[in-house]
Amino acid sequence: MTKTARAYTNIALIKYWGKKNKKLKLPYTNSLSLTLDKFYTDTKSSVIDNDEDIVSLNGEILDFKKSLRIKRYLDVVRKMYDFDEHLKIESVNHVPLSAGFASSASGFAALAASINSTMKLNLTNRQISTLARNGSGSASRSIYGGFVEWHAGNDNDSSYSEPIDENPKTDIVLLSVVISEAEKTISSTNGMELSVNTSPFYTNWSTLVASEIIEIKQAIAQNDLQKIGEISEHNALSMHALTLSANPPFTYFAPETIKIIQIVKALRQKGILAYVTIDAGPNVKIICSNESVNKVKNYINEQLPKVSTFEAHIGKGIQYI
Numbered sequence: 107m108t109k110t111a112r113a114y115t116n117i118a119l120i121k122y123w124g125k126k127n128k129k130l131k132l133p134y135t136n137s138l139s140l141t142l143d144k145f146y147t148d149t150k151s152s153v154i155d156n157d158e159d160i161v162s163l164n165g166e167i168l169d170f171k172k173s174l175r176i177k178r179y180l181d182v183v184r185k186m187y188d189f190d191e192h193l194k195i196e197s198v199n200h201v202p203l204s205a206g207f208a209s210s211a212s213g214f215a216a217l218a219a220s221i222n223s224t225m226k227l228n229l230t231n232r233q234i235s236t237l238a239r240n241g242s243g244s245a246s247r248s249i250y251g252g253f254v255e256w257h258a259g260n261d262n263d264s265s266y267s268e269p270i271d272e273n274p275k276t277d278i279v280l281l282s283v284v285i286s287e288a289e290k291t292i293s294s295t296n297g298m299e300l301s302v303n304t305s306p307f308y309t310n311w312s313t314l315v316a317s318e319i320i321e322i323k324q325a326i327a328q329n330d331l332q333k334i335g336e337i338s339e340h341n342a343l344s345m346h347a348l349t350l351s352a353n354p355p356f357t358y359f360a361p362e363t364i365k366i367i368q369i370v371k372a373l374r375q376k377g378i379l380a381y382v383t384i385d386a387g388p389n390v391k392i393i394c395s396n397e398s399v400n401k402v403k404n405y406i407n408e409q410l411p412k413v414s415t416f417e418a419h420i421g422k423g424i425q426y427i
């Protein structure tokens with residue numbers, strides 16, 4: 107019987123922003139994330155007697171255009187692990203766009219784990235991480251729970267993720283503040299490419315990430331949430347500085363994004379623990395503690411009654427169910 111693989115989404119605290127090899131999705135720098143509970147993808151794959159793969163999402167068979175990215179990925183996997191069979195992929199996504207998270211990280215992590223199980227590839231988690239990375243860079247980190255580091259590497263085998271602490275005692279809560287559910291107008295791939303090629307600050311990005319990874323790992327080891335928050339916020343805003351300094355300049359921010367950054371700063375001045383992190387879109391994730399999260403939520407709802415908030419905690423690595 108084929109098992110269903112489940113993978114959770116993750117939020118990068120030290121961001122991946124720039125590919126040194128586009129085909130293999132090798133990043134310029136390491137990155138570091140927290141796997142979250144609540145938002146996940148379930149994927150089952152089965153061998154079919156067909157000369158084409160079939161992809162279904164949330165019970166609906168995807169047409170040629172919508173399934174192209176997965177089908178191309180399956181071609182890469184077949185070549186990599188030397189098998190010819192075509193597959194039926196059935197995915198159910200529990201990462202709603204309405205919660206402000208992209209589903210490519212949990213999606214490709216669950217798909218890689220599912221293919222490993224169905225095709226009996228006997229891969230280690232490190233190899234599953236490498237396989238997931240070929241679908242979407244951030245997916246390499248969703249193989250593990252808790253705090254995870256993705257090693258940039260220099261070729262397919264050396265670019266993989268590794269857990270830092272899968273069951274951390276850190277009192278961390280992530281509050282997703284959703285401003286818009288719309289698809290982003292500049293994909294992360296295009297945004298990265300523009301930043302790498304045209305931002306005069308891109309050369310400093312690698313140096314910054316290298317030192318912030320060391321600092322945040324120390325803060326994680328000491329369960330120092332304030333330090334984790336400070337470093338994460340600085341790293342995220344530095345990533346967005348690469349978009350603003352690209353040529354032509356661009357930004358993922360909406361007016362409400364800035365408003366929330368200001369609110370979070372004001373909350374800190376009142377002694378409430380809160381720090382922002384922002385991916386390639388307008389929505390803001392606020393790093394809180396169990397003690398501060400309700401205060402932050404109430405304050406945001408008061409100031410911006412139209413936005414919705416979702417709370418997430420530390421999540422697990424891939425599961426077979």
Ligand code: PMV
Binds near residue numbers: 121386
């Ligand atoms: O994995 P991708 O190609 O969707 O890129 C992810 C980029 C960021 O979310 C902005 C940062 C990250 O490390 O997750």
